[in-house]
Amino acid sequence: MNKKVSIGAKPTSKPAIADAWVSDRVVDGAPEPVKRLTIDIPESLHRAIKSQTAGRGTKMADEIRDLLLQKYGKQ
Template sequence: MAGKKVSFGRKPGAVEKPVDVEEWVTNREALVEIDQPPALVETTKPEKIKRLTLDIPESLHKAIKLKATSEGVTMVELLRELLEEHYGSKG
């Protein structure tokens, strides 16, 4: 039995410009801020984002996830807020 080859076209409205992964990782905040007025996006430079990897016990992970879910935010948003409260703007 010969297999039938099926080819699929591009998804309608697909982005033509290839995404530079390094640029996205480095500047994802700027690339995502399309809801802001153009003048504000051009004049505001987002702070560079750095990645932090942290090993925590599973029970703590579950507790953080439960708290974030109950507040309707992501774990990242919750943890950034907590870290900002403790370490941010102390200058």
């Protein structure tokens, strides 16, 4: 069974819409522009955070943001 799938040409530049979304997005309740933070954590910690936040009906990002604000909030 041979199935041919044609794949279009690779884009040569980033779409302007994606760039605008990253630079202009607004987080609910954020009083200022936001920056993205990427960290690596153990899978077991991710699973624990995910299951507990899901059980409370909250988003992981919201709870982690709250923890960071408690520790490093405006001084």
